[in-house]
Amino acid sequence: MKAICFYFQIHQPFRLKNYRFFDIGNDHYYYDDFANDEIITRIAQRSYLPANEMLLDMIKQYGNKFKVAFSISGTALEQLEIYVPEFIDSMKELAETGCVEFLSETYAHSLASLEDPEEFIMQVKEHDKKIYQLFGQHPKVFRNTELIYSDDISALVASMGFKGAITDGAKHILGWKSPNYIYASALAPKLKLMLKNSKLSDDISFRFSNHEWESYPLTADKYIDWIAQLPDDEQIINLFMNYETFGELQPRESGIFDFMKALPRFAAKKGIEFWTPSEVLAKLKPVSQLAVPFPISWADEARDTSAWLGNTLQTEAVKKLYSIAERVHLCQDRRIKQDWYYLQASDHFFYMSTKHSSDGSVHSHYSPYESPYAAFTNYMNVLSDFMTRVREQFPENIENEELNSLLLTIRNQENEIEQLNREVEMMRRNIVKDTTGDFPVNPDDEKPAEVPAPKKAPAKKPATKKAPDKKPATKKPVAKKAEPKKQAAKASEKPAAKKAAAKKAAPKKKA
Secondary structure: OOEEEEEEEEEEOOEEEEOHHHHOOOOOOOEEEHHHHHHHHHHHHHHHHHHHHHHHHHHHHHHOOOOOEEEHHHHHHHHHHHHHHHHHHHHHHHOOOOOOOOEEEEOOOOHHHHHOOOHHHHHHHHHHHHHHHHHHHHHHHOEEEHHHHHHHHHHHHHOOOOOOEEOOOOHHOOOOOOOOOOEOOOOOOEEEEEEEEEEHHHHHHHOOOOOOOOOOOOOHHHHHHHHHHHHHHOOOOEEEEEEEHHHOOHHHHHOHHHHHHHHHHHHHHHOEEOOOHHHHHHHHOOOOEEOOOOOOOOOOOOOOOOHOOHHHHHHHHHHHHOOHHHHHHOOOHHHHHHHHHHHHHHHHHHHOOOOOOHHHHHHHHHHHOHHHHHHHHHHHHHHHHEEEEEEEHOOOOHHHHHHHHHHHHHHHHHHHHHHHHHHHHHHHHHHHHOOOOOOOOOOOOOOOOOOOOOOHHHHHHOOOOOOOHHHHHHHHHHHHHHHHHHOOOOHHHHEEEEHHHHHHHHHHHHO
């Protein structure tokens, strides 16, 4: 049995306006609202809305035999809520069918996984809250910005409770292996990995309408035949692409919508099914572990992170941005928090790339700037003003050491709370164990099991009125903490019992 898993990415950054040097300190609004409105509305009208209608028709026709997954950044959802609210409504309708799954990712489509693990975890949680708020789903499978992945990132993802992640089937990582299997992370073996089949994905998203392509024209039956001819043990084909493939990258006139609608019919004839990512994880087991010591992505020929961190301009901008991360976390200003997310979008650094050949043409095609240097200058002007605003949130007399001390105190408090919760849980378990063990739970009832317990014993405590009433109350927790120690030292059980008997026998003699 073979299965296809479709993944569609939706991301659109908030485009920056031409921010000049004399605007720094005067104008704190950095975005070109006209351009943002025009771009997202045009793409939605030509691509997103017709594609949603297409998928809904396919689900109505084929039922749960056709399924897809979406990865939508939080910042893209914000733009769509502002400029194209009807898209959110149509996406909710798709979610209600039960045939659409939403993936987790960073809220800002950022590079935080490479620069700031704490920021990375915060953004993933914020993104998942947004998905649940809009579509009522808790994402179970993780997909990082631009499919960026490494062993270290897998450990972070696994620590957040995800059972699976999707990344690119990069050739320099796979070698002779096929991307059409489930693998496991080398550093976090419980995390299952699904790999994008780049060749079959790009056949749809980039080569579909290319008249010079040797396989042109691409029809649904031909495409399904390619998948059916794969070895029988290669069970899952992950197809990952931008959602604007339908109607924007591949215009409606190319037949892309008709091609997509025909896929389930020909797939059924070949016994090929459509699964969601969660179904893939539930039905298939990893064939081996996959070690990825250095970050990979789905961008450019190198399939690494050089698309965003490949030159001095990019690394300088990224390092400068994340150098103020801890200060931003302490800020309470809503606008600063919002700008912080918008300035982290990976696209800002993508525009600064100085690559040549085919990679360079891709970067320049998507960039709104005349050159990478113009992109860097404009971004750094904005970042300079933003950093000034962040510094103004703190009193001038707070030095760096004091700020770091404050941050450390906050982290320590969080750790102390977690530790106290663990201790309380351990004490609760010990108390439950004591009720069935040799030792009583209540210190007032402390006595050996073989000696008859006179009920008058609890009443004798108030007789010693010389000691304040509060002292016995403060001693009770100490007595409780001492209980586990008595259980650990079984050799001292009898002496302790004798001492307790002696203490209670003494008052009787005096009486």
